[in-house]
Amino acid sequence: MKNQLTSFDIHILADELNKLNEARNIRIDKTYQVAEKELKIKINLPGEGSRDLVIAPGYFCISAYPRPAPEKASSFAMQMRKNLKGGFVREIRQHDFDRIVEFVIEKNNKFILIAELFGTGNVVLCDENKKIIGLLEWQRWKDRKLGVNQVYEYPPKPADISNPMDISKELFIEILEGRETRDKNIASVLAKNIGVGGFYAEEICLLSGIDKSKKYSGLSENEIQLIFENFKKLIENFKGKKTEPSIVYKGEEHENPVDVAPFKFKTYSGSGFQTKKFKSFNDAVDEYFSKSESEEMSSVVEKKFLEKLKKLEERAEKQKQAVEKLKNKEEDCKQIGELIYKNFQLIEKIKIIIRNAQKQGVSDKEIMRKIKEAQEQGMEEAKYIRDLKHNELEVEIED
Numbered sequence: 001m002k003n004q005l006t007s008f009d010i011h012i013l014a015d016e017l018n019k020l021n022e023a024r025n026i027r028i029d030k031t032y033q034v035a036e037k038e039l040k041i042k043i044n045l046p047g048e049g050s051r052d053l054v055i056a057p058g059y060f061c062i063s064a065y066p067r068p069a070p071e072k073a074s075s076f077a078m079q080m081r082k083n084l085k086g087g088f089v090r091e092i093r094q095h096d097f098d099r100i101v102e103f104v105i106e107k108n109n110k111f112i113l114i115a116e117l118f119g120t121g122n123v124v125l126c127d128e129n130k131k132i133i134g135l136l137e138w139q140r141w142k143d144r145k146l147g148v149n150q151v152y153e154y155p156p157k158p159a160d161i162s163n164p165m166d167i168s169k170e171l172f173i174e175i176l177e178g179r180e181t182r183d184k185n186i187a188s189v190l191a192k193n194i195g196v197g198g199f200y201a202e203e204i205c206l207l208s209g210i211d212k213s214k215k216y217s218g219l220s221e222n223e224i225q226l227i228f229e230n231f232k233k234l235i236e237n238f239k240g241k242k243t244e245p246s247i248v249y250k251g252e253e254h255e256n257p258v259d260v261a262p263f264k265f266k267t268y269s270g271s272g273f274q275t276k277k278f279k280s281f282n283d284a285v286d287e288y289f290s291k292s293e294s295e296e297m298s299s300v301v302e303k304k305f306l307e308k309l310k311k312l313e314e315r316a317e318k319q320k321q322a323v324e325k326l327k328n329k330e331e332d333c334k335q336i337g338e339l340i341y342k343n344f345q346l347i348e349k350i351k352i353i354i355r356n357a358q359k360q361g362v363s364d365k366e367i368m369r370k371i372k373e374a375q376e377q378g379m380e381e382a383k384y385i386r387d388l389k390h391n392e393l394e395v396e397i398e399d
Helices: 007-020 075-084 169-176 186-193 197-208 221-240 281-342 344-359 364-376
Strands: 026-035 038-045 049-056 059-063 088-094 100-106 110-116 122-127 132-135 246-250 257-261 273-277 385-389 392-395
Touching: 007 059, 007 088, 007 197, 007 221, 007 281, 026 075, 038 059, 038 075, 049 281, 059 281, 075 110, 075 122, 075 132, 169 186, 169 221, 186 197, 186 221, 197 221, 246 281, 257 281, 344 364, 344 392, 364 385
Parallel strands: none
Antiparallel strands: 026 038, 026 088, 038 049, 049 059, 088 100, 100 110, 110 122, 122 132, 246 257, 246 273, 385 392
């Protein structure tokens, strides 16, 4: 299953979105960081209204799928809003057939938003001189560093990898005949040294009817010519940009997507594959990457909501129990108060008797002994007294 766009995909998509922005007036609104390495930029598309430009590791597109906005904006999202909100997208371009897309934006000043779609991905906001204003992640390699106030540098490109869009027949043959490539299998040379990548290398071999594991040194002149012709047809398709966008599924049902493709490919012509066509490559990319991601995000949001709801329900239940206890206590206290009020004179009489005894120096123990004697003799006031400890008098009164 494809998990990121190829350089060819980005070439088509950047051109498609640039044509969509023909009037150069896509307007930037708020930016949200919806995941660790994913941005949602609200844009106003002339004639279509508000849409979401999504930049994520491995892909970008104008998306129709909702992505919940975080409760609090990240520092980079705030920086994007500060510099870009209200600005206009003037150009969308691919850098040197690499998996790098640049958005040229004008507000009071010119800005360049660079999306690196390879590896773990990154988004870098620069001024017009490529000085970095802010970025999703500070990164450092042996030969390259990305950080605020640094001048943005593109990743170095290996000398043995060519731009397939500019390769002539002479250079094509020269690369195949190279000392380091002539004894490699043809698919590997096409993928790495010609620069078409693994999938397109195998597609060229399939179209040419040549075993992909065959070495260049074992190819005939006719086979080499056939490989070059199919390579050029592939390049001409991408340069012509007459796309037939689709999502490719494995199996009969549209349940297991394996690729999002700008054209029909022989690789997927077998009976084991099904395709779903789209009006634009952007729409195909959006559904391929965004559908499952949006559902997953919604699921996460729903899970968090349910967890929060559960906590609130548990808190409400505890509060309900506490209120019930207080009501019961209130009722008990009310009954006690009524008993005290009803027997006020009796209680006061008992208190006076005990207080007088204490004033005469009689101990609590001696007072309780005399009270028990009085209880035995049937004294009315004494029968209610249960205990006396210092200034605490315990009496039992029945309703």
